[in-house]
Amino acid sequence: MAVEHRSGCPINLSLEVLGDKWSLLIIRDMMFGNRRHFRALLTESEEGIASNILADRLSRLTGLGMITSAPDPSHKQRILLSLTEPAIQLVPVLAHLGAWGRRHLPVSRELSIRAELLERGGQPLWDDFMDELRELHLGIARPPGTPSVLGQLTDAYFAELAKSGPHAA
Amino acid sequence: MAVEHRSGCPINLSLEVLGDKWSLLIIRDMMFGNRRHFRALLTESEEGIASNILADRLSRLTGLGMITSAPDPSHKQRILLSLTEPAIQLVPVLAHLGAWGRRHLPVSRELSIRAELLERGGQPLWDDFMDELRELHLGIARPPGTPSVLGQLTDAYFAELAKSGPHAA
DNA sequence: TTAACCGATTGCTTTCTGCAACTGGTTAGC
């Protein structure tokens, strides 16, 4: 039961949870792409994750308390995946990581527009987004009429897509 | 020469650089532990990195432009490692990652005091710290008399160490 | 009835990790 840790350093412990090439991408897709079940994560993955790796990471992240899964009432076969509160609190980490990547690495314009908006919005926008994620994933209602951060980000992404590449119309 | 990228997403590209269990720990030790050469990183590593992994990551991070190396004038054999500007700009990412770990994972008190101070200080403290790192690693002087953030963090760490475990006096 | 879709699993090869021993050269103390 007692898991082995390399050290009690917060950064090390965070890396023991998130320090691989796929876990954070899965969380990113659940957050920003609103992908909530296995097939969606598998086939809509920008980076092309393999099914066994996805299955492994989902069960790993579930065991670590980052994700929960529940049967989807509309499809008996479908399993609805949700982010937990700790995972939702990764929003600022992902925002900073995206901002850093945007500044120093060869990002594509379409895929970095969301990072740019998130960076410009800062902590207030992150707080709104986390509240929206709490509504979507934890069922914690927000005041009615609250604008959707996810909607804004998604709209901006599709607008960028339409600008450059309506190839695959 | 053209490196293969899985996608142009900022988060993905950041993970291609930093998404493993050791790279960020090496950068952390260079930043917060002021470890500037191979042996220091190897033997003072809290987590016990192996020498071949360390050698591999150092050359990898050097190739990626995160670290530079130069002969140490005082010891002919010694190589001085320095963080580059992109690596220094990881301070907010590490601060948030530490804050997240401190909140959700079983950290030890001694090793999390620095994360706590960094979180309390917020962006202004991070800016001061990055300026200090620019002085230490890039030779960009700061106004004389500026207090040392690294010193504050290190002092707080040793104070915590002394509180609980003066075992290995 | 049938074809598409659901969350996985299997078998396989390739790559990465972790450990320990070791290398050739440098420095500090005597």
Place this chain on the structure above:
DNA sequence: GCTAACCAGTTGCAGAAAGCAATCGGTTAA
């Protein structure tokens, strides 16, 4: 100048993990 400690790595090997393609049994929609 000798010796012991120290410097940045390298090598060899075993085991773990990644990546790929094909496949599984059950479910749903046409």
